[in-house]
Each structure stands twice: as C-alpha cells, then as structure tokens.
Amino acid sequence: MAATDRARLVKLLRARHPCIAVVTNDEAWALTTVVGAAVDCARQVLSWSTVRGICEGMFAEEHQRRPDSSVPAKALRHFALEDHAKVLVALDLAPHLDDLLTLRALRELIDHCRTMRATLILIDHQDRLPPVVSRAAVRFDLSLPTDAELAEVVKESLRRLKSDEPRIAMRLTGAQFAELVRNLRGLTRAQAEQVIADVAVEDDAIDEEDVQNVLARKRRLLHTAGLLEYVEVPVSLDDVGGVAALKRWLAVRKRALDDHAVEAGIEPPRGILLLGVPGSGKSLCAKAIATAWQRPLLRLDAGVLYDKWVGESESRLREALKQAEAMAPMVLWIDEIEKAFASAASHSTDGGLSQRMFASLLTWMQERRSAVFLVATANDIEALPPELLRKGRFDEIFFVDLPDRAVRREIFRAHLARRKHDPSSFDLDALAERSDRFSGAEIEQAVVSAGIEAFAAGEPLATARVLASVSATTPLAVTMAEKVERLRDWARTRCASASDVSA
Secondary structure, three states: OHHHHHHHHHHHHHOOOOEEEEEOOOHHHHHHHHHHHHHHOOOOEEEEEOOOEEEEEOOOOHHHEOOOOOOHHHHHHHHHOOOOOOEEEEEOOHHHHHOHHHHHHHHHHHHHHHHHOOEEEEEEOOOOOOHHHHOOOEEOOOOOOOHHHHHHHHHHHHHHHHHHOOOOEEOOOHHHHHHHHHHOOOOOHHHHHHHHHHHHHHHOEEOHHHHHHHHHHHHHHHHHHOOEEEEOOOOOHHHOOOOHHHHHHHHHHHHHHOHHHHHOOOOOOOEEEEEEOOOOOHHHHHHHHHHHOOOOEEEEOHHHHOOOOOOHHHHHHHHHHHHHHHOOOEEEEEOOHHHHOHHHHOOOOOOOHHHHHHHHHHHHHHHOOOOEEEEEEEOOHHHOOHHHHOOOOOOEEEEEOOOOHHHHHHHHHHHHHHOOOOHHHOOHHHHHHHOOOOOHHHHHHHHHHHHHHHHHHOOOOOHHHHHHHHHOOOOHHHHOHHHHHHHHHHHHHHOEEOOOOOO
C-alpha cells in the first residue's frame, strides 16, 4: 500500500536506523517510496549506482553527478564524508561486497551513519548481503499494491497510452473492470503497468476479452519468476473417489467463506495437511478443493526456493508468501512438504537454512490474516518436523488411504471413460478384485499401459489385457509394505480419515 510503505519508511528514518535493506524487483517504486519518505522527514537524498556514480537527489542531471564516484569502495568513502543527517541510497551494491575493500568501506560507512544520524538504504534485486551487514541492517519489505492501487495503475497506464495513441479505448463494465483488477493481484506496480500496456496495444482496447488475457499473462509472469506456479484446475471433487469425509469437511467449511460468516464472527478455514502413500490422490484433492471453492490454485515449489547465497532462500520464501497473500482469496498448495523442510526435522548439514526456512513458514502460518487456504501434502510422516503437526497449525490432518474395492471399481470406470472406452464393456468387479493394494495412480497407469499395448496390437482394449497389466504391476504398498503399514499405524490414532465419514 502506497501510503503505508511511505509511512513505515518514515518511521525508520525518524528512528535513525543507520542501514535499511530493501530487496525488490520494482526498483522504480522503491525509489519513489524513498524520495517521498525523505521529503516527509526533510532530509536530503544522495544516490549511487555503478553507472551514474554519486548524484544529488535520485534522478540527477549530469552536472549534479560527482566525478570519480562510480567505483563502489570510493563511493562509500565519499558517502562517509557527509556531515549531515542525509539519506544515502546505494543501488545493487550487494554483488560488489565480495571485494573485501568494498565490504570494509561499507561497514565503516554504517558506523559513520550511526554517529552522524544518517541513513544508508541498500536497494538490491537479490538478498545477497553478507551476514555481517545483514545483522547491522533493518529489512524493509515493500507491499504489493492493493485493489484500489491497482485500479489507479490501470487508469494511469491507459492515460499514458492514450497520450501517445489516442485511439486506445476502455470498453469494460464496472463489474468487468473489478474482475480485471482482481486478476492483477500479486503483481508489482511495474508488472501490472506492463501487462495493461501489452493487452491494450494488441487491439487498441481494453475489453471483456482482456479480463482473461490479463490472467494468462500473469500466469506467464509467475512461471518466469519460478516461485509460484499457477495451476489449471479442471478437476472437481466428483473426480476424486474414496474421500467422503474430506468432501463433507470441505462442504461445511465452504459456508465459512462468505461475508455472512465473517460478520457472524466465524473464522475462515486456514488449511489442511493431506498425508498418505504416493499416488493416493492427495494432489488431485488439492486441485479439486480450488475448483469446489472457486478459487485460484497456486503451487509453491519449495525446491526453487533454495539458493547458495546467504539469506536469498529466506527472501524467496517471504516473497512467495507475500505474493500469495496479495492474490487472496486463493488456495496455496505445497506438494510433498516433507522434502522441502526435511532437514528441519533432524541435524541438518545446511548451516541451519532448513530450520530458518521452516521457522519462517510456521510464523506465517500462525500470523497470517489473509484468505489464503493452505493445502500441504506429505508422503513420509517420519521426515516431517513435529512442530508442523502441532494442533492449530492446520485445521485438520487427513490421512488418504489406499482405495478400497468399491473405490477401485470407480477409479477404473473413470479412467476407462476418460480414454474413450465404454466402462460397461469391462468386468469392473474383476479389475477391482485383482488390484488390491493399488493406489489410484497405479490403477491409472495399468489402464494406460494396457491401452498402449492394445493399440499396438491393433485390438480393442478388453478386460483381459487390463488384468494382464495389473498382474504385471507390483504396487508400492507391496514393495514398501513395512513403511506403508507404519504410516497407517501412525495415522490411525492421529489423523482424521479422509474416507470414513464417521471419523
């Protein structure tokens, strides 16, 4: 929020923090916020980049630039000569701190700022400050724009476009404009401006079609950033078999999502953990929840969060969670969460990174107030940190077991029909009987494999060929029987059954 960012930074400047670290890809907004806060505090601004050197102000003319100040170490020494309580801004300094001379100059400048009551603001696009600097700096996170601010971004972007190309027009109803703005949630101001410009120049208009075009472009931006993946969800709860209790739980909690429930003091659901053997349908459930609740589904790929640079991984996680909150209401899916934070459950060899990441996630889970419903899936309970399972982290922990005979029958029916075969021409009872201990994914693969073999032989798919495919498959529940039974034993008294309505 514009006023909030500026007001929060004003407080830090008034408190005379010697060093403030800002990590953002929206540098223009960061600079705008800094200039506004400095004006509010009646403080002069000096800025530095390797291209421009030191400048009076933020957007200085050539004659306002100081000569011989492009080299980082020299620039920092120049800054240290200032004898007033100024705001000193350094852009993309972090990559230069591998140089010991530059690092030493920065540390001395921070001490100087503390003495002179000046403030150094480091604006970088990646969180790569050395620990000795991070400990001396206060972190400042810029907010993503609200709906009201995004509406202004759209209007201002169109005004600028029309000044160059008057034929560009807006053809949206009030409801369509509101939906367009909602589809921009989670983007920075710069990203939103670019998306609006892109869709406007395609046909010289912003119209009803562009409401969905904006969403498609946002998905591409999220994919490029790599932190959150926008997941298409053409899956309904009817497509998921054997989870009657979970379906009932979701149906009841859906009523807590509307405005009347909020007015009545009902807290909205916060999240669930789905535990079960691989292939039991946990991921399918996550997709179906988003469809049932008519909310977008974003998948957090924990693997891309980890970075070799100190502090960068934690920064990525914070950025992903902030982006998710900005896009609320939505469903956030963390698949195989135990792999992301496995080291947090044991003596890690990563210098405590997993523990810090895990602590950040727990803090967010505990303190968030936005309408983000978290769906985490896990296959291995032994790899999960016990803190994650404490009561209150999730609204409920469901165990998704292997499908029973009746459910296996329906899974065969669904996969045969999906591949243009008439289920009534197959002996579904025989298939269900022979596939004991199969997961839903293993049943699907048996149907796929049988279909390929039948096509290669030039024959229609029949029950016998599917049975042969089933017989040729050893399910995971057999090859890892002991581990599966341990998981079942653990879940029996600790989790709600996803399949048993009476549980």
